[in-house]
Amino acid sequence: MVFNTRFALAEDYDLCQSQIDEYQNNGHILLRNVIPESEIAELRTAVLRTHEALKDEEEDFQKAFRITQNLWEINDTVRAHVLSKRYAGIAAKLLGCRDVRIYHDLTFFKEGLGKGKPTPWHQDGHYWPLDTEGCITLWVPLIDCPVDMGPMSFVSGSHLNKNAEHLPISDESDEYIRNLVEKENLSVAPAQHMKAGDATFHSCWTYHAAASNTTDRTRIAFAIAYYDADAKVVPRSRTRWSCGHGEESCGSLSS
Numbered sequence: 001m002v003f004n005t006r007f008a009l010a011e012d013y014d015l016c017q018s019q020i021d022e023y024q025n026n027g028h029i030l031l032r033n034v035i036p037e038s039e040i041a042e043l044r045t046a047v048l049r050t051h052e053a054l055k056d057e058e059e060d061f062q063k064a065f066r067i068t069q070n071l072w073e074i075n076d077t078v079r080a081h082v083l084s085k086r087y088a089g090i091a092a093k094l095l096g097c098r099d100v101r102i103y104h105d106l107t108f109f110k111e112g113l114g115k116g117k118p119t120p121w122h123q124d125g126h127y128w129p130l131d132t133e134g135c136i137t138l139w140v141p142l143i144d145c146p147v148d149m150g151p152m153s154f155v156s157g158s159h160l161n162k163n164a165e166h167l168p169i170s171d172e173s174d175e176y177i178r179n180l181v182e183k184e185n186l187s188v189a190p191a192q193h194m195k196a197g198d199a200t201f202h203s204c205w206t207y208h209a210a211a212s213n214t215t216d217r218t219r220i221a222f223a224i225a226y227y228d229a230d231a232k233v234v235p236r237s238r239t240r241w242s243c244g245h246g247e248e249s250c251g252s253l254s255s
Contacts, residue, residue: 008036009084015093023094027159027206028189034087035140035197044142044196046077047222051107061169064119064210066109078105082224087138091226094201095134099229103128103135108221110150116213119150120174123164124204124225129235133159134228135204141194142220150213151191152200155181159203177207 013034023029035043051058054068061067072082081087082105092100110116128135145151155177163180167173181188191211194200202208204225213219 121177132231155207
């Protein structure tokens, strides 16, 4: 089964230049059918089982979402997806680099019936100890994710600055970025309906947030973070969610 999954995930995703330009201009993009439809159910089952196996390490951020990290280390199906040439190839092309490395993978489960609170506006780059602007996250729902389930919104063009770099994800970062959006008349790209297997890609410097999940189902989402393979790790005291390994390189543009 894993062999078949790896074969399917070796196939290139058809990415055009206009999509690359859109990402580089806006710092985010929604791509349809990134995970092949035939692979979604198996990955969802693997993620759910592995998340449960890591339950003792689960973090619950202010009831906004529940995360576990680095599932690829203990589950072969998850590993096949995290190390896939298909996803890494997209990341490398969007970043415009020769190759990417994996920072980490994460689950993002947001409870339904309003129990999954809004995710504050923030910049992921606060946590990334890297000397590069070339960092990107693939975020994919493993079930259909309507707008009222809490997919992400983005501030277009915000990846070009680090105005909120000093703030961890918090009510303070949310208020700070909301004020910036209003004061500077920044463009907010609202959340869109996503089918299972659709994926957003966003820079670690793009302001992003998610609304509460008001449906009757838990939002089951999975993410893989990548960075330019030529980047170097720099010392930084911010440790939460900064546990990437960086020893796996994949997705070369020449592959």
